[in-house]
Amino acid sequence: xxxxxxxxxxxxxxxxxxxxxxxxxxxxxxxxxxxxxxxxxxxxxxxxxxxxxxxxxxxxxxxxxxxxxxxxxxxxxxxxxxxxxxxxxxxxxxxxxxxxxxxxxxxxxxxxxxxxxxxxxxxxxxxxxxxxxxxxxxxxxxxxxxxxxxxxxxxxxxxxxxxxxxxxxxxxxxxxxxxxxxxxxxxxxxxxxxxxxxxxxxxxxxxxxxxxxxxxxxxxxxxxxxxxxxxxxxxxxxxxxxxxxxxxxxxxxxxxxxxxxxxxxxxxxxxxxxxxxxxxxxxxxxxxxxxxxxxxxxxxxxxxxxxxxxxxxxxxxxxxxxxxxxxxxxxxxxxxxxxxxxxxxxxxxxxxxxxxxxxxxxxxxxxxxxxxxxxxxxxxxxxxxxxxxxxxxxxxxxxxxxxxxxxxxxxxxxxxxxxxxxxxxxxxxxxxxxxxxxxxxxxxxxxxxxxxxxxxxxxxxxxxxxxxxxxxxxxxxxxxxxxxxxxx
Ligand code: FRU
Numbered sequence: 142x143x144x145x146x147x148x149x150x151x152x153x154x155x156x157x158x159x160x161x162x163x164x165x166x167x168x169x170x171x172x173x174x175x176x177x178x179x180x181x182x183x184x185x186x187x188x189x190x191x192x193x194x195x196x197x198x199x200x201x202x203x204x205x206x207x208x209x210x211x212x213x214x215x216x217x218x219x220x221x222x223x224x225x226x227x228x229x230x231x232x233x234x235x236x237x238x239x240x241x242x243x244x245x246x247x248x249x250x251x252x253x254x255x256x257x258x259x260x261x262x263x264x265x266x267x268x269x270x271x272x273x274x275x276x277x278x279x280x281x282x283x284x285x286x287x288x289x290x291x292x293x294x295x296x297x298x299x300x301x302x303x304x305x306x307x308x309x310x311x312x313x314x315x316x317x318x319x320x321x322x323x324x325x326x327x328x329x330x331x332x333x334x335x336x337x338x339x340x341x342x343x344x345x346x347x348x349x350x351x352x353x354x355x356x357x358x359x360x361x362x363x364x365x366x367x368x369x370x371x372x373x374x375x376x377x378x379x380x381x382x383x384x385x386x387x388x389x390x391x392x393x394x395x396x397x398x399x400x401x402x403x404x405x406x407x408x409x410x411x412x413x414x415x416x417x418x419x420x421x422x423x424x425x426x427x428x429x430x431x432x433x434x435x436x437x438x439x440x441x442x443x444x445x446x447x448x449x450x451x452x453x454x455x456x457x458x459x460x461x462x463x464x465x466x467x468x469x470x471x472x473x474x475x476x477x478x479x480x481x482x483x484x485x486x487x488x489x490x491x492x493x494x495x496x497x498x499x500x501x502x503x504x505x506x507x508x509x510x511x512x513x514x515x516x517x518x519x520x521x522x523x524x525x526x527x528x529x530x531x532x533x534x535x536x537x538x539x540x541x542x543x544x545x546x547x548x549x550x551x552x553x554x555x556x557x558x559x560x561x562x563x564x565x566x567x568x569x570x571x572x573x574x575x576x577x578x579x580x581x582x583x584x585x586x587x588x589x590x591x592x593x594x595x596x597x598x599x600x601x602x603x604x605x606x607x608x609x610x611x612x613x614x615x616x617x618x619x620x621x622x623x624x625x626x627x628x629x
Contacts, residue, residue: 162300165250172230173246176221184466187583187601190517191496191626192454193217193234193242193472199224200470202320202375202438203451204231205248205261209268209296213239213444215451216248216270217472218258224464229255231272235296239449239475240492241626248299249291257286258320258375258438262330268293269353271332273319274306286318288334290353308356311336311346318346320375322440323353326416333362335374335389342366343373343391347419360419363387363410369427370394374405375438378414381448382480385414385421388430390438399553399565400429404458407437409485425483431473432566433556433587433596435459441478448478449490454584454597462601463583473597474579474586481593488592489579493519497621506616511609513537515622518606520578523617526570531611534585536602543585543600544611545576554589556596568594579623580606 179197188194198221205216212235219232231249234242249256249272259272270291277284287306291299311318315336323332330350337343344364348356362378365371370391377388388409394401411425430439431452439452454473455461461469476487497519502512514520524530530547546555547568555565573590587596610616
């Protein structure tokens with residue numbers, strides 16, 4: 142009897158499983174249909190021309206930033222049905238060069254679990270996603286987080302692993318246990334996860350596995366000693382120019398002067414790491430990686446020896462003026478990272494040059510002189526940074542204004558969105574007297590010098606940009622209109 146019973150049980154499980162797979166496939170097709178029908182309702186005024194944004198609805202963190210079968214892949218936290226945060230899906234784009242992006246079908250839909258942030262790796266021929274299953278309950282603490290896998294053979298269609306969850310609990314049982322970042326080293330897979338201690342100090346946990354299905358807890362890679370926030374989200378850990386970098390997004394840092402003025406921060410600790418003892422020795426304390434208003438949950442990937450970073454170009458708990466237009470949130474441009482003098486340097490990837498369309502202006506901008514641009518433009522500025530520099534950027538037809546300032550006496554660069562909405566930081570121009578500014582329909586990215594100070598801030602001008610030189614000096618300017626590289 143036992144073999145027959147086992148066989149019937151097998152048939153039952155297979156039938157239930159294949160029914161749920163069919164339901165999942167139908168739900169995916171319905172969602173793609175919904176998105177297609179919704180796209181024409183989107184108001185394009187603030188839609189980016191060359192940054193990744195959701196086709197409709199809400200986007201937050203970058204997920205699964207990776208390279209698979211000749212293409213870059215970027216997934217993102219996605220709620221298609223409204224331009225506010227909701228049950229999380231994984232949206233998906235791919236690119237041959239990190240500049241030209243194509244929307245792909247939604248990769249993950251929530252079932253009993255919402256699909257929170259995570260990462261992607263290639264294992265043989267397969268692409269493997271590891272993400273946090275966030276399950277809401279009606280009892281305290283009202284949610285629980287465990288780690289899930291999903292697989293794909295083509296980089297487009299994903300199926301969830303039937304043995305999920307593969308990492309069912311944090312060592313201290315904390316319900317905050319999320320955002321796995323997986324990588325390969327030697328014969329093992331490693332993963333780090335964001336979590337917290339029982340007395341609410343942010344920490345990062347390190348695990349190891351040979352198959353990504355069963356994991357061994359190794360150590361607490363790093364944790365707050367009490368002054369570094371109550372939760373560390375979206376950790377990333379990588380080698381850069383001979384050092385190890387722990388990049389993460391701590392919640393709960395107390396503002397100190399110019400620092401930590403955003404709702405939450407994104408920054409890094411530099412140190413050394415030993416794969417025998419799993420000890421991360423911290424050498425340079427936490428520093429913010431970008432000094433603008435809208436930068437969070439950055440993720441990196443390494444391809445051909447180059448380390449690239451993309452970040453959510455938005456922030457929690459701030460207005461998102463594009464939400465009335467049917468979408469919210471976008472990504473920064475991809476940046477290449479280097480470590481110079483104990484600091485991460487971010488520079489726009491070289492491939493950004495292919496977006497240059499026509500020269501908008503090359504020449505001198507005199508005091509109080511203005512110049513007008515389309516919505517997508519790259520502006521390179523050379524000035525005498527021994528004197529003050531002040532540039533006003535505004536919409537050709539109104540909307541937001543923003544001021545970029547350099548005060549040589551104070552030694553700070555300032556991005557001022559008006560009404561005291563200021564971000565500023567010390568900068569040493571050294572020998573590089575240039576600013577590189579990327580403007581899109583609703584964003585500003587300012588790269589100072591070699592990229593030692595970078596600001597990413599959302600700004601909402603109407604009808605293209607106008608730049609006015611308010612400095613008491615002529616400024617050398619070279620600007621290019623940029624091609625569209627993202628389907629609007
Ligand atoms: C960071 C974050 C992650 C989480 C995701 C949910 O912005 O809170 O920790 O996985 O967003 O959307």
